[in-house]
Every structure is written in C-alpha cells, then in structure tokens.
Amino acid sequence: MTSALANEADPYILPAPTPDSPVVLPQWISPGNTHPNSRYRDPVWSLAPLIDNPGTSLVAIHWKNCPASLRDEMKLVTWALINGERRPTFLRTKGLSARGRGSAPTMMQKYYEWFRLARWLHQRGISRLADCTEDQWRAYAGERRDEGISRVHAEMVFGYFTDLWVYDLLSARPAGISCPPWETEGIDDYLPAADGADTAENSTEPLDPQVLGPLLIWALRFVDDFAGDILAAWEEQRRLMDVAASNTATSASRTALKEYLLPLVNSGAPLPAAHVKGRLYLARDYVAAHTGATHAQIERLVTRYKIQDLVLERPAPCPLNVTVTGEIEGRPWREHISFGEATTLMQHLGTAAAIVIVYLTGMRPQEVQALRSGCCPDPDPTTDGTTGRHLIRSHHFKNVLDDNGNHASAGEVREVPWVAITPVVRAIRVLERMVPEGELLLSAAHHDVHRPGGKQHQGAIRRTSLNRRIESFTVWVNREAEVQGLTGQAIPEDPYGAIGMSRFRRTLAWHVARRPGGLIALAIQYGHMRTVLDTRTSSGYASRSRRGLHSVLDVETALAAADTAARFRDRAVAGEKISGPAARRAVTTAGQAPRFEGRLVPKTFAKKATAFLARDGVVLYDNPDAFLICAFKHDNALCEPEPGATAPRQYACKSGCGNTVRTDTHAHQLRSRADEIDELAGHVPGPIARKLQANASRLRETAATHDATAQTIEALT
Structure with a gap:
C-alpha cells in the first residue's frame, strides 16, 4: 500500500503495463499519426506511432535481440523510456539542451546500447539488472571506450547508460540497477583522450568543384531539357502496361502473337527486349500491348521456341510512341525512348530534381523530404506590375520542440519561407507532375517506379535511398557522357568520398564564400544567392x-x-x-x-x-x-x-x-x-x-x- 501511494503521489512513476498495454501510450501519439500500435506482449515493438517526420525511417525494437534472462526487466525499462519523462531535477544537472523526452531515433540508439550491455552481462552469467554493480559498470565502460570510439561518442553512450538507471527508477517495478559511477565521480576519467577527431564537430567536406560542376549541369539538363520527354515516355509505358494487364486470351490474340513474333524468330531479326533488374528479357508487356495476347500466351510461345535465348543473342529496343524534343549541345538527346528505359529515366529525373532543390536552396535533407506538392505557388503580381519571388512554405525539424519542451517529430511550418530561385521552381514543378496534388514531392510510394502499384512505402524516400540514387545517377551520367562524346562533362570521384545529401548544404556555403565569380555552373545564381544572403532581413x-x-x-x-x-x-x-x-x-x-x-x-x-x-x-x-x-x-x-x-x-x-x-x-x-x-x-x-x-x-x-x-x-x- 505504501508503494502504491508513493507511486500515485509521484506523477513521473509509470503504472505497471499489462500484456495488452499499448507500447506507446495514447498521450504521446499525435492526432494525425495512423501507424499501428504494438502491444506489450508482442515480440516486435513498432515506434512508428512516435514518428511524424516523413523523412524518418519507421523503426522497431526486436526483442529476440535481447537475452531471454534479462528480457522481462529490459522490457519494463524500455517501456518506461518510450512513455516516461525524465524528472526536471535530473535535467537541470544536464544543461539547457536536455529534454524530458527524446525522439524515436534517439530511443533506438539507447535501445541498441542497452541491448549491447545486456548481451555483455549475459555472457558473464549475470541474469538480473540489479547485479550490474559499480564493478560491472567500470569494466564495461573500459571495454566500450577501448573499442575505438571517439571521446564525444563515448560521452553520449555513457549518457545512455545513465538513462538506463534513470528510466528504471520511473518504472512501477524497478529492477534496481545501480547508478553508474561516472554520475558521482565525473565522466572525464572514463572517456578516451581527446584527439581532435570527434564526430560532434562538423567535419563534413564540401563537394569538390570538379564534381559539383558536371553533377549540377546534368541535374539541370534533366529538369530543364529532358523532363518533358521522360514524363511523356513514362505515361506511354504505363499505358502499354495497363493494356497488357487487361488483355484476355482468345484465338485471335494467339494468332496475332504468332504473326508478330515468329517472323522475327525465323528470319534472325532482333527481338523486342527490355532490361529487368539489369538483365535482358523479352519485353512481354510491350509485345502484349501490341498483339492483345496475355502473359500466359506469351510465356508458352517463349518456352516452345526458346525465345529468351534468342533475345540475349539479338536484342532490339522497343521505341515508345513519344516525340523527343529535348536537346543536348544543340542536338536531340535521344532518337527515341525505349520501353523499360523510361523506368530508369524516371528515377533519375526524380533524383536530379532533388539535387537541384537541396543544393540551390541550402535546405537540410529532411526539409527537402518534407516538401509537398503546392509548397511553392506562383507569386501574385506586385502593385507595380512586377512579379514577386517564389517562396517555399514547408516544415523544418531541427530543434523544434512541443509545448513541454520535448522533441516534436512532426516539426513545424517555418515562420520565414525559403526563397526559390528559378531552377528550384522548375525542379519543384517537375516533381509536382510525378506525384498527386498535396503529396510529398519525394513520396516513396510514387517514386518507386520499378514497382508501380506494388508495396506502398510510408513517407518520403529515405536519405540512404536518395544517396544510392545519386550514386546511380552519377553512373548513368558518366555512361551517357561517353556515348554523347562529352567526356569532359563526366562526374569524377570526389576525393572525400561518396556524394550524399548531407554534403550539399555545406557545399553551397563553400561556393558562395569561395567561388563568387562562378568557376562552376550557375555563376549568376550564386551571385543572386549571395545578394539575398547578405540582406539579413526577415525575408x-x-x-x-x-x-x-x-x-x-x-x-x-x-x-x-x-x-x-x-x-x-x-x-x-x-x-x-x-x-x-x-x-x-x-x-x-x-x-x-x-x-x-x-x-x-x-x-x-x-x-x-x-x-x-x-x-x-x-x-x-x-x-x-x-x-x-x-x-x-x-x-x-x-x-x-x-x-x-x-x-x-x-x-x-x-x-x-x-x-x-x-x-x-x-x-x-x-x-x-x-x-x-x-x-x-x-x-x-x-x-x-x-x-x-x-x-x-x-x-x-x-x-x-x-x-x-x-x-x-x-x-x-
């Protein structure tokens, strides 16, 4: 009774969960979040109900990764981490940036470290958190420190272990884990020596000018010159695929199929082919759309006449009925766009538009991921008849807090909009043609062009996926530059590593500060940016x-x-x-x-x-x-x-x-x-x-x- 009264009097102590208790209590779920909520008894706990940022991955806790002997106790303290708030008296000792609650990704980082500790304890025959005494803390801290982590990273990790003790005290049934010794002795003696390589410092390198120049040139080519052709080809390809999917097997369709394919087979002529996951196949949808045959009818004919082998020997492109209008260096960039090729080009078009936006706005990647169709309307004419600037109104996320001073996953609409220069507006307009009205411009579901109508992904394309797409775009550009005889416009390897979304913001500042005359593409745009940046006004x-x-x-x-x-x-x-x-x-x-x-x-x-x-x-x-x-x-x-x-x-x-x-x-x-x-x-x-x-x-x-x-x-x- 005394314990119950104490818990009731202390608003920070959580009630004991039952097997049917939700993993995330309702008060922490925003009204617009519709992700399914797990139950305490489930082997996997989804943290998606805590995630409202469209650019954040939907993470989950897999309890199979925690030793069985410590699982029940770790479940209680992890549930307290998800639903509890650290006491203000504790936060006051941690500085102004300390929060009562963290984000779901931060919770996952703590969970990883806690499970790592649990496995270490299990290997030493320790099956209760209460037996993690001061000696165990010292031994584990020494091993973790000596694994080569930086001083700043080690300080963060040891803070996560302190939170294991803190959140255990918020549980209705605390396991009794001891306070880590660095909380009373000070943390300096437990940290690695400072070596100047701490990751909390901004060591992100700007992209090399020799890399950024051609990368930006090709991204703008896609947006300005190729977009109309690619979008038209994509629509035509989807139309053909829809026709192929709706075909009904008849004797007439079988006859039409034979009359189309067999003369090609017997005469030694090339056969219509398309790339699927990097390999050549008979373009079945293309053939089906032109003959009325079904996939089953085509498959029987392919097997009977061993057509797949012939396709590998003598493939032929499948031109789409789309007029190519875009040019490169004053000449058409393609004679035609082939069936199948439109899929690859659509992915590269989305990537090119993302590159233009993230670089020429200076936005953080997560801010670009949050942009929606309609975020940059055409400005109304001003009183003197001129046209005002295009403004981008959207969300930002860094350091956005809720009314209680905790992390707000959904971010907030930026008080001061971004100014969009012309190339950015064009890139947004291209993306608006790729997604439905009001949808995320980089919607993962609508940019998954390789599987249209397949699995519907949540939110925006993740940053890791965008980074892979940029690498793929670079490979395509270099191949195309060689074909077009533009080897001087190939994108070289960057001396500081892969081109990633996080490097563009730093690169913009670097070029505005150090290349004012424009030694790479868009010198005028850099000048425009510098002018606006120097105004230091509210707009x-x-x-x-x-x-x-x-x-x-x-x-x-x-x-x-x-x-x-x-x-x-x-x-x-x-x-x-x-x-x-x-x-x-x-x-x-x-x-x-x-x-x-x-x-x-x-x-x-x-x-x-x-x-x-x-x-x-x-x-x-x-x-x-x-x-x-x-x-x-x-x-x-x-x-x-x-x-x-x-x-x-x-x-x-x-x-x-x-x-x-x-x-x-x-x-x-x-x-x-x-x-x-x-x-x-x-x-x-x-x-x-x-x-x-x-x-x-x-x-x-x-x-x-x-x-x-x-x-x-x-x-x-």
Missing part, C-alpha cells in the same frame, strides 16, 4: 533570423577570409610587394588574422565566425576573377553592398575601389590572363577581337600600375 534566404544557412555561410566565409589573410601574409613575408589603396590596412589585418589549421569546425565556431566577419575594414576577401584581394570596408565599397552586409559583392567588383589590394602574384596573373585573351582574339572576327585586345590592354595596364606603386611589407609597417 532572408534559407534562414530564420541568423540561424540556418547564414551560420553555415558565415563559417565558410570566415575560413576563406582567414585562408586569404594567411596566403597574403606568406606572400608578403616571402618578398612580394603590395599595392592598392587598402594595402597598409591589409598588412595590419593579415598580421593579426588567425590561421585555421585543418577542416574540423566546432559547433561553437558559428558565433565566432559571425563576430569575425563583423569587423568592418579588417577582413580580407580573395577575388580570383578580379585578380585582387578586397579589404572590405562597407563605406568604401563601390560594389554597392546591401546595408549591414559584412562581405563584398565580389561578382560586382569595380576598378578604383578603395578596398583594393594586389600582390606581385596578382600582377603575374593579370599578365597571364591578358596573354590568354590575346591568343583568343586571334581566332574571332575583327570587332570581337578588338574588344578582347582592349580588355587585355587594360589588364596589362593594371599590372603595370601595381609594379609602379607596390611597396614591401617593411615599407608599409
């Missing part, structure tokens, strides 16, 4: 206030500026002379600028980067297209930066600006570029040649001015 691009892509851009810009200062300092120390109205300011700045070693970026660096860039007049920006360094001072700038901008509009650099700095290296580059222009001028018509030669002369004059006015670093300090 800013891809951000909520100063968060979102602004912080990523600030990090990349700060790193780029520090690299510029370091190179400038090294050149000056090596004896190069310096010219320009901001030369003295640049020398002082370079002497004080930090030098960043390596590529790891701590999470705390974003605020430091913003503060670093806000120092008007003492930040150096490289502009390789203008052959200069800009010691950006807002009031001096002739590039007309937006009010409050902390970086120049490098693509709008103007001569005579008071922020200009040049070194001997820049002068050499100016002359080299002038020589290249002169060589080009010798191969073009007269009027164009004269303009090019005038441009080359201006570059040489700029180099000569540098030579006449440049000073050493000693003279400037």
